[in-house]
Amino acid sequence: MFVPPVILFLLGVLINRHTGVMMEEWLRPIGKRSKNPAVIKHLFSAVIQRSLLAPMVWILVTLLDGKCFVCAFSMNVDSRYFSGIPNNTGLEMTRLLAKVPCKEDAIFRNTTFRKAVSRYVRCYSQAIGWSILLFLILLGAVGRVTKPCFNHAAFLQTRYWSNYIDMEQKLFDETCVLHARDFARKCVVQFFEGMRDDSVLRLPLARALVTRPSRSGDMLEDVDGEERLHGITRHEQVDHLLHAWYQCKPELDVTKMAYRPRACITWEDDRGRAVFSDV
Numbered sequence: 001m002f003v004p005p006v007i008l009f010l011l012g013v014l015i016n017r018h019t020g021v022m023m024e025e026w027l028r029p030i031g032k033r034s035k036n037p038a039v040i041k042h043l044f045s046a047v048i049q050r051s052l053l054a055p056m057v058w059i060l061v062t063l064l065d066g067k068c069f070v071c072a073f074s075m076n077v078d079s080r081y082f083s084g085i086p087n088n089t090g091l092e093m094t095r096l097l098a099k100v101p102c103k104e105d106a107i108f109r110n111t112t113f114r115k116a117v118s119r120y121v122r123c124y125s126q127a128i129g130w131s132i133l134l135f136l137i138l139l140g141a142v143g144r145v146t147k148p149c150f151n152h153a154a155f156l157q158t159r160y161w162s163n164y165i166d167m168e169q170k171l172f173d174e175t176c177v178l179h180a181r182d183f184a185r186k187c188v189v190q191f192f193e194g195m196r197d198d199s200v201l202r203l204p205l206a207r208a209l210v211t212r213p214s215r216s217g218d219m220l221e222d223v224d225g226e227e228r229l230h231g232i233t234r235h236e237q238v239d240h241l242l243h244a245w246y247q248c249k250p251e252l253d254v255t256k257m258a259y260r261p262r263a264c265i266t267w268e269d270d271r272g273r274a275v276f277s278d279v
Helices: 003-015 017-027 037-065 067-076 091-098 113-149 152-194 205-210 216-229 235-247
Strands: 265-268 274-278
Touching (some): 003 037, 017 152, 037 067, 037 113, 067 113
Antiparallel strands (some): 265 274
16 A cells, blocks of 8 residues: 555656756756755755655545555454354454455355445545545645745745756756757758869859859858857867856856857958958
8 A cells, every 4th residue: 555655756756857956956066156055955845745746646545445445454353343244253253354355255145244344444444534635735724824924035035046947957958959959950061061062153254243143141041050059069169068067057147248259250362461350
């Protein structure tokens, strides 16, 4: 009766997203951001509460059904309170009570003893189940009523930063997925372009001036791709970025502008001298 709830509890802890977030926040290096024990406690409390939901439902359903209780405690019933008992005593009576969950046993065909014992034990099981349910309801009501009596501002701060840590990790994972997709697309395109042979198109001078090919669309597409890659275009840069994210999380101050490298375009003549520069 108690093994399935333990399995459900452990399974709930494993599949809960807050478990990974809590462990990462607990084990990460401090870097530029200090650790808040209250946030870790809040995440731990959320993990335990959500993981206990499935085991408690299983226990309540099992107790209200009563079959497991009959199988487990039918031998502990005092047989003197029931009528229609076969003429058995001692060890034989214990064996008889152990067969109460078996409906099709031949010894119970012409007697109401089995049904009486089964109903008696099932009533106890249902009483325990409803008592636990009532206790949980009262505990939740007391928690809701007494919640404003404590430091509500500290609770709001803790809940905010717990949600922030979870949301930050989600956004980082989504950004990494988008970057990996654009990075892979650019590598594949470069591979295909590298396998293509050069083509020469010969046109008359007048027609060439009229139909001179324009690469502005390709340049805009390349610029958009560079913006999506955020300037991280090499394997070493990606590894350094991921290592820096783990070792030193960014400081919680969005007023500080991050340094963004700018692109400088310089036009040169045939001799290599700068003619015009766009900074």
